[in-house]
Amino acid sequence: MASTNEGASKMTAIGIDLGSLNARVAIGPSSSSSIPTMVSSAQGARYTLAISTPDQSSSDGSDGDNNNSNAHYVFGEAARRSLQRGGGGSENTRLVRHLSTLSVSDILDDDDEEFKKEQEEAKEEAAKASNAFLAHLATLACDATSSTASSSRIVLSVPNDASHDMIQGIVQRTEDGVKSLIPSAEKKSIKKRVKKGECDDNVVLAVLTDAAAVCLAHGLPSVAANDATAATVKNILVIDWGATGLSLTHLTNLGSSSSSNVLSTVRSTTSSSLSGSAIRTLLVKHCAQLFERKNRLPLGTIMEESKKARLKLQNVCDETLRTLSKSNSVPVTIDGLYDGLDLNVVISKPRFDVLCHSLLRQAEEILMTFAHVVPDDGNKEGETKKRQRYDAVL
CATH class of the missing domain: 3.90.640.10 (ATPase, substrate binding domain, subdomain 4)
Known part of the structure; x- marks a missing residue:
């Protein structure tokens, strides 16, 4: 995510890590610091619980502003306390990471019209929760950089195995969440400028895989381009041990020189049991x-x-x-x-x-198996596998 400060032409990079259970927001390196700065939540925590629950205090029967989803959901520690009080059962608790990937194809083809209606209502509720949470994260980012939602542009990362429908769902949820923060008067002004061809109203600029986003966040493989003496970063192993599983991804740099870098996924594996x-x-x-x-x-x-x-x-x-x-x-x-x-x-x-000994041993076995590859000339009977050498492990 990038935001432009008012009156300045320099873009500020903002990273949002939306995990299965928690989310973090960070401001990219600046001229005064080479280390990203973590953005604290309203409670001062360096992470935000990625769960939303309906805010009972706002359920007063009034319709309110349909675009302001934040008025109907609570997040972070407030949501955690709501769950502890027993007010957030499985029927109204939302894991936003999964809800943001919902699409029309997730609704089963069933002859039962009542069942279809329930699925549609669940999908609509999921979209509201997801939009509200993404707007919540965007607010943290904009407040930290003194910028506005209308000046924000986002590059999304998605899982390696994400389907086309899943990617569309993530993009749509992000667009709706950020645009809900833009005032109505400013929205009208943007529409007029779009009609004149002066700008576009797209918030999401590009979509990357999660592993590629990790590489770019660490400055790879472009780090070699900034140092003439540095060896070219060719093979990269990305290890992501999150709340839902252990993911290993092998990326390779297809660029022919240090000035041209193209990352490509060679292979990946995920173990949901090692979460x-x-x-x-x-x-x-x-x-x-x-x-x-x-x-x-x-x-x-x-x-x-x-x-x-x-x-x-x-x-x-x-x-x-x-x-x-x-x-x-x-x-x-x-x-x-x-x-x-x-x-x-x-x-x-x-x-x-x-x-954790048993889990760590399983993770070690998966890592060792993943690090061994078959030679390019084929896997002949009795031929041993060679260990892949990685230039960087993230």
């Missing part, structure tokens, strides 16, 4: 078992019988995982977790490594 959510679940179950044993509760009480306690524990474990990357031990404390009983345990990094 960030799986790691969190291991920690949640471990803490729940410690709590149950200490208080002599039946095993499975937290995970199976108390949804509220489970949500509390999941939220705390999310923060614990982030802290464990910087500390050797983290206290996990929750007042009144279940039936007035408090949770107070300490998770050490060695203990956490033991919990």
Whole structure:
């Protein structure tokens, strides 16, 4: 995403990482700093929970402004608290990453007209939630750069296996979300300029794969073009371990020289069983078992019988995982977790490594398998595979 400051011709690059559970917004490197600056949410967090729930306080029966979806949804910590209170069940909780990819083809071909109507209503509700969340992220970006939504231009990244309909859905959701922030008077002015051919009203300029976007964010492969002595970056391995799975992508630079760089995806693989959510679940179950044993509760009480306690524990474990990357031990404390009983345990990094040992071994096996490739002259019987050498691993 790029925004132009008022009265300035220089574009400011803004990166938005929309994950399955969390989203981050950052301002690109400037002349004074070579490191991107993270944009904090309204609560001061460096990430925003990518979940939206209907805002009950705004449901007063009035129609309001249909273009202002922000009046009907809450995000981030407010949404998290809503879920903890039990106000956001599966029927009204929205994972925006998945909803933004919905398209007409997702509605099943069924003879039941009532079923079709329900699917259409669900898709419309999903679009509203997605538009509102993307507008929320765009607002954070514009406020941080003192720019306006009308001056913003976006380059989207999509999964490697994204279908044409999925890409269209993402582009449409992004266009609608950002344009909802533009005042009506300014929209009319833009329409007049478009008719005269002075500008276009497209917010999305281009679409890249997620792996290619990661390479560009790290300055590859163009880094070689800026240094005559640098070796050409040919093969790049991108490892993305997110909330929904582990993805490995091999990219190659097809450019014939350091001044011409064209990235192409050679191959990719994804394992949904090795997800960030799986790691969190291991920690949640471990803490729940410690709590149950200490208080002599039946095993499975937290995970199976108390949804509220489970949500509390999941939220705390999310923060614990982030802290464990910087500390050797983290206290996990929750007042009144279940039936007035408090949770107070300490998770050490060695203990956490033991919990995740099986997942880490699986990830290592997938990585080692992916790093071995068949020679170009064919896979003859008895021929061993060679290990691919990567110029960069991101």
